Amino acid sequence: MEKEKWSMEVGHPNDKIKARKKSRIIAKQIGFNKAEDIEEIAITASELVSNLIKYAKDGKIIITSIEEQGKKGIQIESIDNGPGIEDVELAIVDGFSTIGSLGFGLGTINRLMDNFNIISRKGIGTHIIVKRWIKDVIKKVIFPLDFSGVSRPYPGFQVNGDAFIIKRWKENVLISVIDGLGHGPMANRATTIALEYIKKNFDQPLNQIIRGLHIECRHSRGIVIALARFDLINKDVFFTGVGNVEARTFGNKMQETFITQRGLVGRTIPTIRVMKHHWEPGFIMVLFSDGINSRWRWIDYSHLLNEPARFIAYHMLENLAKDNDDATIIVIKENRSLN
Numbered sequence: 330m331e332k333e334k335w336s337m338e339v340g341h342p343n344d345k346i347k348a349r350k351k352s353r354i355i356a357k358q359i360g361f362n363k364a365e366d367i368e369e370i371a372i373t374a375s376e377l378v379s380n381l382i383k384y385a386k387d388g389k390i391i392i393t394s395i396e397e398q399g400k401k402g403i404q405i406e407s408i409d410n411g412p413g414i415e416d417v418e419l420a421i422v423d424g425f426s427t428i429g430s431l432g433f434g435l436g437t438i439n440r441l442m443d444n445f446n447i448i449s450r451k452g453i454g455t456h457i458i459v460k461r462w463i464k465d466v467i468k469k470v471i472f473p474l475d476f477s478g479v480s481r482p483y484p485g486f487q488v489n490g491d492a493f494i495i496k497r498w499k500e501n502v503l504i505s506v507i508d509g510l511g512h513g514p515m516a517n518r519a520t521t522i523a524l525e526y527i528k529k530n531f532d533q534p535l536n537q538i539i540r541g542l543h544i545e546c547r548h549s550r551g552i553v554i555a556l557a558r559f560d561l562i563n564k565d566v567f568f569t570g571v572g573n574v575e576a577r578t579f580g581n582k583m584q585e586t587f588i589t590q591r592g593l594v595g596r597t598i599p600t601i602r603v604m605k606h607h608w609e610p611g612f613i614m615v616l617f618s619d620g621i622n623s624r625w626r627w628i629d630y631s632h633l634l635n636e637p638a639r640f641i642a643y644h645m646l647e648n649l650a651k652d653n654d655d656a657t658i659i660v661i662k663e664n665r666s667l668n
């Protein structure tokens with residue numbers, strides 16, 4: 330097909346609809362044929378418009394068909410002359426928002442698209458470029474899991490010393506709960522350094538990620554962390570943790586607490602052990618920082634088993650978050666709606 334470029338000035342919330350429609354049409358023309366892919370592209374286009382309007386009032390969206398090394402894809406750009414994004418890294422971490430913000434946000438766009446590039450200068454503007462490629466049909470069976478995390482700062486604090494990541498690639502998902510020592514800006518700084526590192530090294534072995542974090546965080550206060558990688562083909566979970574972050578699994582037959590080792594990443598870490606567990610049908614896994622009261626039993630929440638992970642995570646956070654710490658929780662369960 331001929332290279333197509335489509336540009337649109339945006340400045341009104343209704344422009345979302347136009348961008349959504351146009352991106353669907355272009356995606357189909359390029360060769361995207363899965364309804365799900367087309368919808369994710371449309372969500373991305375409309376979210377870029379709302380993000381732009383929210384932060385810069387007006388600007389431009391450009392959609393282009395792209396080709397690279399035999400691959401075809403779509404590129405969507407958002408250009409504005411707004412105030413710029415204060416903290417780009419934080420803005421694009423998936424799920425890095427506090428309770429109450431239910432918009433998709435840049436984190437979701439980052440997850441939905443294959444490439445994400447953002448150039449933001451304070452007072453000059455923001456240029457976001459995202460790409461999505463048409464993929465060969467995946468023949469392997471991907472085990473459907475539903476992942477969701479929530480985090481909120483110490484009540485009254487503007488910044489969160491906790492954070493979480495849920496990063497998918499190929500047939501893997503890496504999840505992590507990070508707790509910067511203490512709370513407030515210094516804790517947030519340590520956590521931000523760690524997030525940045527994990528985002529660049531998400532596909533490394535877990536013990537190497539911890540070792541890398543240890544070096545990266547050495548000039549910070551230090552963090553405690555739980556890291557788990559899910560192999561969605563073999564249904565395996567790899568886990569490692571340092572410090573006071575907990576992971577528990579519940580299932581038909583067994584209940585298990587994953588062992589986290591003593592230490593403070595950035596200061597002192599032990600020899601890292603990685604544990605591997607097989608995901609049995611009906612399993613649910615909960616990871617949480619020490620801002621979550623640990624004296625809970627799954628039996629008090631097991632009636633929620635058929636609810637989405639997001640619902641369970643919010644519900645548990647609401648019930649169990651301490652009022653004197655940052656608090657974070659991630660819930661992983663089978664995605665039954667896809668079974």
Ligand SMILES: [Mn+2]
Pocket residue numbers: 508511618619620654655
């Ligand atoms: Mn804490």
